Amino acid sequence: MSEIWIDPVQDGAFEFRKALGNFATGVTVVATRTDEGEVRAFTANSFTSVSLDPALVLVCLAKSSASLGIFSAAEHFSINVLNSEQREISNAFASREAEVKIAASAKMPFSDAPYVGGALSSFICQRHELVEAGDHVILIGRVLRVAVKDGQPLGFFRGSYVGIGPETREMERMGTSIIVGGVLRHAGKVLLCRRPGETNWEIPSAMLNHGERYVSALQTCFARLGLPVQTFVPYSMFQEIGEDTTSLIFSAELAEGGVSAPEDGSELRWFDTGDAPWELVEGVMKKSLLSRYLREAASGYFGVYFDTPDGGNVMAVKGRPRDWTDWHDAEGGDAGHPEELSSTDHQTR
Numbered sequence: 096m097s098e099i100w101i102d103p104v105q106d107g108a109f110e111f112r113k114a115l116g117n118f119a120t121g122v123t124v125v126a127t128r129t130d131e132g133e134v135r136a137f138t139a140n141s142f143t144s145v146s147l148d149p150a151l152v153l154v155c156l157a158k159s160s161a162s163l164g165i166f167s168a169a170e171h172f173s174i175n176v177l178n179s180e181q182r183e184i185s186n187a188f189a190s191r192e193a194e195v196k197i198a199a200s201a202k203m204p205f206s207d208a209p210y211v212g213g214a215l216s217s218f219i220c221q222r223h224e225l226v227e228a229g230d231h232v233i234l235i236g237r238v239l240r241v242a243v244k245d246g247q248p249l250g251f252f253r254g255s256y257v258g259i260g261p262e263t264r265e266m267e268r269m270g271t272s273i274i275v276g277g278v279l280r281h282a283g284k285v286l287l288c289r290r291p292g293e294t295n296w297e298i299p300s301a302m303l304n305h306g307e308r309y310v311s312a313l314q315t316c317f318a319r320l321g322l323p324v325q326t327f328v329p330y331s332m333f334q335e336i337g338e339d340t341t342s343l344i345f346s347a348e349l350a351e352g353g354v355s356a357p358e359d360g361s362e363l364r365w366f367d368t369g370d371a372p373w374e375l376v377e378g379v380m381k382k383s384l385l386s387r388y389l390r391e392a393a394s395g396y397f398g399v400y401f402d403t404p405d406g407g408n409v410m411a412v413k414g415r416p417r418d419w420t421d422w423h424d425a426e427g428g429d430a431g432h433p434e435e436l437s438s439t440d441h442q443t444r
Contacts, residue, residue, distance in 0.1 A: 101114065105294075109377070113253075113338075116252070116253045116254055117252075117253065119250055119251065119252040120140040120142075120250070120251050120252075121140065121142070121176055121177070121248045121249065121250060121251070122138065122139075122140055122176075122177045122185050122248075122249045122250070122251050122256075123138070123139050123140065123142045123154065123174050123175055123176055123177065124136055124137070124138055124139075124174075124175045124177060124184060124185065124188050124211050124214075125137055125139055125142075125154050125156075125166070125172060125173070125174050125175075125234075126172060126173050126175070126188075126200075126203060126208060126209045126210060126211070127165065127166055127169040127171065127172040127173070127208050127209070128169075128205070128208060128209055129165055134200035134203060134209045135162045135165050135166070136188045136196070136199075136200060136203075136209070137156070137160065137162060137188055137189070138185050138186075138188045138189040139154050139155065139156070140251050141154060141155035141231075142154045142174060142176075145235060149237055150237065150238040151223060151235055151236065151237055151238070152174060152218055152220065152235070152236055152238060153233050153234060153235045153236070154174055154233075154234050154236075155228075155231045155232070155233055155234070156231060156232050156234055157230060157231055157232075158230050158231060158232060159230070159358060159359045159360075161358075163232065166234060167225055167232065167234075169208075169222060170221065170222055171207040171208040171219065171220065171221055171222070171239075172208045172220055172222070172234070172236060173206075173208040173209060173210035173211075173217055173218060173219050173220065174217075174218045174220060174236065175210055175211035175214040175216070175217045175218075176214055176215045176216040176217075176248065177211065177214055177215065177248070177249040178213065178214065178215045178244070178246040178247060178248060178249060179246065179247040179248060179249050179250075180246075180249075181211070181213070181214065181249055182249060182256055184199060184211060185249060185256075186304055186307065187199035189304055190304075190307070191315040191318070191319075192311065192315075206219055206240075207219050207221075207239065208220070210242075213244065214242075214244070215243070215244055215246055215248055216241060216242070216243050216244075217241065217242045218236070218238050218241055219238070219239045219240050219241075220236025220237060220238055220239065221236060221237045221239055222234070222235075222236060222237075223235045223236055223237040230291075230292075253272060253339065254272035254302050254340070255272055272302060272303075272339070272340045272341070273302070273303040273340065273341050273342075273343060274300050274301070274302055274303065274340050274341070274342045274343070275300060275301060275303050275309045275312050275313055275316075275342075275343050275344075275345070276298045276299060276300030276301070276313075276316075276342060276343070276344045276345070277298070277299055277300070277313050277316070277317065277324065277327065277344070277345045277346070277347040278298060278330060278344060278345070278346055278347065278384070278385070278388050279299065279317070279322065279324060279347045279348070279349060280346070280347075280348065280349075280388075280392055281348070281349045281365065282365075283367055283392065283393070284365035284366055284367045285365070285366055285367075285372060285385065285388060285389065285392075286299065286322075286363060286364070286365055286366075287299075287363075287364060287366060287372055287375065287376065288320060288357070288361045288362065288363050289361060289362040289364075290359065290361050291359065291360045291361065295375065295376060295377050296364070296372065296375040296376055297376060297377075298344065298376065298381060298384075298385070299316055299317060299320060300316065300342070300344075301313075301315065301316040303343075309327070309343065309345075310327060313327055313345060313347070317347070319357065319358045319359065320357045320358075320361060320363060321354055321355035321356050321357050321358070322349065322354060322363075323349070323350040323351070323352035323353070323354070324347045324348065324349060324350055325347070325348055325349075325350040327345040327346070327347055328345060328346045328347075329343070329345055329346075329399055330344050330345055330346040330384075330388070330397070330399060331343075331344040331380075331384050331399065332344075332399075333380045333384075334380075335378045335379065335380050335381070336379065336380075342380070342381075344384060346388075346397070367389070368389045368390075368393070372385050372389075373385040373386045
C-alpha cells in the first residue's frame with residue numbers, strides 16, 4: 096500500500112496536527128507563580144528530556160497563550176507528569192474557564208514553584224533558556240529536584256486520553272474524537288475564519304475535551320475569535336471520508352455585545368451565497384453543509400443532517416428554539432409538535 100504524503104504548508108495545519116496526534120504521549124501540567132502570588136498553569140504534552148548532565152527538560156508554550164509573558168519571565172516553574180487518575184486536573188488547566196483553574200490552583204502545594212501533588216513525577220525547574228520556534232516558545236528548565244511516585248501514567252493519543260501499560264485495552268476501546276463547530280449567521284451571511292499561515296477558510300470549531308460541555312467549548316471557540324454568540328441549535332453530525340473524528344456542527348446567532356479582535360490573529364469574513372464559501376473550505380461534507388445552510392437560511396426552513404449507512408438523512412425543524420419548560424408544558428396541551436420530516440439526502444449535507 097503506497098503512502099499518501101501531506102504537505103503541512105499546502106494542505107493545512109489540520110492534517111499536520113492529526114499526524115502528530117498519532118504519537119502517544121504522557122500528559123503534564125506546567126505551573127509557576129506571578130510576582131503577585133497568583134498561580135498560573137497549563138496542560139501540555141509537548142514535554143521531553145534534554146540533558147542528563149546538566150539535568151535539563153523542556154516544554155513548549157504557544158505564543159498565543161495569555162500566560163506566555165509570565166512563563167517567559169518566571170525564575171522557577173514545575174513540570175508535573177500526571178497519573179491515570181488525574182484527568183480532572185488535566186482538564187482543569189486545559190480549560191478556558193477562570194473559575195475552574197482557580198479552584199484547581201488552590202489545591203497545589205508550593206516548593207519554589209507550585210506543583211501537582213500526587214503526580215508520577217514533579218520536576219522543580221529553574222529557567223535555563225528560552226528558544227523561539229515558529230508559533231511556540233521552547234521553555235528549557237534546569238531541574239533542581241524531582242519527586243517520584245508509583246502509578247500508571249495518563250496517556251494522550253489522537254485527541255483523547257488513553258491508558259498505558261496494564262490499561263492499554265482502554266486505547267482499543269477508545270471511540271472517535273469529537274470536533275464541535277458553529278455556523279454563525281448574520282444578515283443573510285455566514286462567518287468563516289482563516290487562521291494565521293493557513294490558505295483555506297474554516298467553519299469556527301474546536302476539539303471537545305474529555306468531560307467538557309459542548310456549549311462551553313463553542314462559547315470559548317467564538318470568544319477567542321472576539322465574537323459573542325447565542326442559540327446553539329444542532330445542525331449537522333458527520334465524519335469526513337478518511338477522518339477518524341466526528342464533527343458536530345451547530346447553528347448559532349450573533350448576540351448583542353462588543354466584538355473584539357481574534358486572540359490568535361485569525362482573519363474573519365462574512366460570506367453570502369454569491370461568494371460560494373463552500374468552495375473555500377476543505378472536506379466534501381463541510382462544502383455540502385455550507386451550501387445547504389445558505390439555501391435553508393434564505394427559505395427559513397432548516398433541517399438537521401446526520402450520517403446513515405444509506406447516504407445520510409435530513410430531519411426538518413420548524414420554528415425557533417423554545418425554552419425547555421415551555422415546551423414540556425406544551426406537550427400535553429394543544430400546542431402540538433412541530434412537523435417532522437425524514438428524507439434521505441445524498442446530495443446536500
